[in-house]
Amino acid sequence: MSTDTHTLVIIGASLAGAKAAEAAREAGYEGRVVLIGDEAGAPYERPPLSKALLRGEAVPDDARVHPEGFYADHAIERVTGTVSELDTVTRRVGLVGGGWIDFDAAVLATGARPRHLSVPGADLAGVHSLRTLDDALLLGEAIRAAGRVAVIGAGWIGSEVAASARQMGADVVLIDPAPVPLHRVLGDEIGEVFRALHAEHGVELRLGTGVEALQGTTRVEAVVLGDGRVEPADVVVVGVGVTPRTELAEAAAGLRVDNGVVVDQYLETSVSGVYAAGDVAAAWHPHYRRHLRVEHWANALNQGQTAGRNVAGHREVYDRLPYFYSDQYDLGLEYVGHGQPGDEVAVRGDLEARKFVAFWHRAGAVSAAMSVNVWDVVDDLKAIVGGTVPVDLARLTDESVPLSEPAD
Numbered sequence: 051m052s053t054d055t056h057t058l059v060i061i062g063a064s065l066a067g068a069k070a071a072e073a074a075r076e077a078g079y080e081g082r083v084v085l086i087g088d089e090a091g092a093p094y095e096r097p098p099l100s101k102a103l104l105r106g107e108a109v110p111d112d113a114r115v116h117p118e119g120f121y122a123d124h125a126i127e128r129v130t131g132t133v134s135e136l137d138t139v140t141r142r143v144g145l146v147g148g149g150w151i152d153f154d155a156a157v158l159a160t161g162a163r164p165r166h167l168s169v170p171g172a173d174l175a176g177v178h179s180l181r182t183l184d185d186a187l188l189l190g191e192a193i194r195a196a197g198r199v200a201v202i203g204a205g206w207i208g209s210e211v212a213a214s215a216r217q218m219g220a221d222v223v224l225i226d227p228a229p230v231p232l233h234r235v236l237g238d239e240i241g242e243v244f245r246a247l248h249a250e251h252g253v254e255l256r257l258g259t260g261v262e263a264l265q266g267t268t269r270v271e272a273v274v275l276g277d278g279r280v281e282p283a284d285v286v287v288v289g290v291g292v293t294p295r296t297e298l299a300e301a302a303a304g305l306r307v308d309n310g311v312v313v314d315q316y317l318e319t320s321v322s323g324v325y326a327a328g329d330v331a332a333a334w335h336p337h338y339r340r341h342l343r344v345e346h347w348a349n350a351l352n353q354g355q356t357a358g359r360n361v362a363g364h365r366e367v368y369d370r371l372p373y374f375y376s377d378q379y380d381l382g383l384e385y386v387g388h389g390q391p392g393d394e395v396a397v398r399g400d401l402e403a404r405k406f407v408a409f410w411h412r413a414g415a416v417s418a419a420m421s422v423n424v425w426d427v428v429d430d431l432k433a434i435v436g437g438t439v440p441v442d443l444a445r446l447t448d449e450s451v452p453l454s455e456p457a458d
């Protein structure tokens with residue numbers, strides 16, 4: 051039995067937190083590992099919540115981060131509860147309902163919460179957001195019983211929910227103030243591919259207009275748009291983005307918070323021995339040379355692991371490029387990098403056939419790339435986005451030139 055009396059406390063028991071615990075143990079951390087989360091049940095992954103699980107094609111246990119017994123086998127103590135205070139001076143965390151746990155090292159993995167829609171009627175029954183397993187189970191039931199589902203926000207989650215709801219047989223209207231779905235990330239030209247995709251699958255799109263109010267007496271009955279149109283709906287899903295859960299860090303002494311908990315390339319905060327990982331972390335990225343806060347599954351997984359290993363004494367730099375995937379109907383995509391507003395876009399392949407790779411670029415540097423229904427190219431895309439030599443766009447978009455050789 052270990053005589054190590056150190057304690058690692060991990061706040062937030064989802065993907066980043068669970069991976070931090072696993073990695074600390076794998077890297078030889080012998081002290082106590084306490085994983086505290088305010089959701090009941092073992093840690094789970096969220097991507098299925100808008101896809102297979104929402105549609106009833108998967109069950110909650112399919113989404114668990116680790117198999118049953120993993121935490122006990124690795125002497126990871128799981129505590130179900132809410133951390134109300136992070137005291138960086140006395141180095142302890144306080145739990146709602148009483149009790150303190152001292153720590154030597156801590157990982158903040160508190161993630162993000164959905165933004166609230168601030169219009170009249172937003173709190174009516176029948177208005178859903180989607181972040182947790184319980185949200186997904188409730189929403190799945192509601193969609194199955196729905197007449198017409200209105201999805202507010204055509205970002206990733208809104209677009210995936212619209213696709214799933216159609217696949218579940220519901221009538222769906224997708225509403226967004228931008229001219230095309232996913233506009234902020236993809237821009238006009240590539241966003242148009244997704245507009246056409248949803249339209250072909252029978253989603254009614256109301257683009258270029260915001261939402262003024264939700265109508266109903268106790269339950270929602272309709273969505274009033276900025277242009278005055280009234281869209282009947284008995285289920286409304288709000289997918290208007292998330293905000294990082296930084297409240298503990300904001301109240302703690304010495305922690306820098308700026309659109310997330312600010313960490314260096316080792317994922318360490320401004321307080322020694324306190325790390326942050328996943329959706330809540332604004333991490334210094336050596337490639338982009340600025341702090342990035344990334345709301346992706348792979349980022350939570352990999353940052354969690356780096357934080358865990360660094361707690362165990364490693365000094366690992368987190369320099370992975372952001373990576374994201376999404377499925378909508380029969381379209382699958384992988385996105386690498388971090389595009390900037392104003393980047394130009396170049397396309398390799400066929401937009402209409404929805405089989406292409408798009409590159410976002412500026413002055414010969416590719417900031418991001420996305421493959422749509424083109425598989426096994428993600429390593430090439432990472433090499434292109436992570437490269438330091440200017441690329442030849444003509445070669446990059448020429449399908450006769452292998453993606454592995456665009457700069458030659």
Ligand SMILES: Cc1cc2nc3c(=O)[nH]c(=O)nc-3n(C[C@H](O)[C@H](O)[C@H](O)COP(=O)(O)OP(=O)(O)OC[C@H]3O[C@@H](n4cnc5c(N)ncnc54)[C@H](O)[C@@H]3O)c2cc1C
Nearest residue numbers: 062064065066088096097133161162328329345346347350
């Ligand atoms: C519906 C949906 C679909 C998604 N699909 C994709 C996808 O296809 N591809 C992709 O790359 N990404 C996807 N994502 C994003 C991905 O799931 C997130 O990036 C990931 O979950 C972030 O993990 P995290 O551990 O950092 O934070 P979270 O998953 O947000 O977990 C944080 C945990 O901390 C808990 N917590 C917070 N504060 C406290 C406290 N004070 N005390 C105790 N516990 C606390 C929270 O309750 C939560 O359980 C999706 C997300 C959602 C919601």
